[in-house]
Amino acid sequence: MDSNLVVRALGALAHESRLAIFRALVVAGPDGLPAGEIAQQLGLSPSSLSFHLKDLSHAGLVTGQQQGRFIYYSANFSAMNGLIAFLTENCCGGAACEAGAAPQCRGAAT
Secondary structure, three states: OOHHHHHHHHHHHOOHHHHHHHHHHHHHOOOOEEHHHHHHHHOOOHHHHHHHHHHHHHOOOEEEEEEOOEEEEEEOHHHHHHHHHHHHOOHHHHOOOOOOOOOOOOOOOO
């Protein structure tokens, strides 16, 4: 993963509301959530939510898809996994880590 993308992604996640939005979308899985439901779950105003979703989208962490009159947002699991891989690629001195197997992510099939 390009270090510029990593910096952009980490910068986007370095805000309490954006981190909460991203985590809610990870929990929702690949189907995502409509913007209104995200706002309701997190107690955000529509304008604030729009601002934060734009920042997450520019960082490549969130995608939006129009379905009827609603936009459903979902976490970009590929970008999330790439970010995690970038952050941990040199752990354990470059040797394979023996950390316990993490549970399979719902978005891993993408």
